[in-house]
């Protein structure tokens with residue numbers, strides 16, 4: 001995508017909600033740059049102005065670097081074009097620092113306003129605004145991954161619940177189970193066992209597919225033999241393929 005050329009607006013604009021991206025760290029940095037720019041007008045001390053100018057330029061460069069890092073992290077497809085716009089901004093900052101040595105304090109204040117409240121305002125409004133949906137999509141995706149991991153932990157937790165339930169005595173007043181024939185488990189016990197095993201096997205497959213644990217670690221966690229885990233995983237793979 002090629003960004004529309006940013007036409008320099010002769011008007012200077014204060015920071016306002018029209019240029020909020022909704023990304024807290026980016027909005028804080030943008031807002032800070034406008035605050036720094038606003039501090040120039042009316043300062044009558046040349047040393048202080050030059051110091052403020054150096055701080056503003058450094059902070060702007062930090063912002064550009066962090067914004068580019070964020071876009072790189074999310075795999076933003078228009079990063080190259082965005083970087084190019086930042087190259088232009090860095091050149092304008094360098095030019096201002098050079099020119100400032102022979103400008104009056106009022107002229108410096110005017111140039112800072114033109115750069116931040118003009119060029120930079122338009123950049124946020126027209127160029128930064130374009131990455132907002134991509135950042136939001138990335139953050140939603142990360143959130144869903146975290147929720148998935150939480151659910152997997154809950155499933156493991158439910159297995160512990162099964163183990164705890166087995167260790168607990170039956171509730172007083174609960175109907176007595178018909179005693180099984182010698183050498184034969186009751187049908188209820190068989191059904192419970194099958195459920196527990198199915199749930200445990202699913203959890204084993206899920207944990208292994210997360211890539212966070214080895215088969216040996218999973219075997220130790222579930223208190224089963226390594227070969228049992230291997231058999232369950234093979235069975236799970238066959239079921240996935242079928």
Ligand SMILES: [Fe+2]
Pocket residue numbers: 030063067124128
């Ligand atoms: Fe920005």
Ligand SMILES: [Fe+2]
Pocket residue numbers: 067082086123127128
């Ligand atoms: Fe930007």
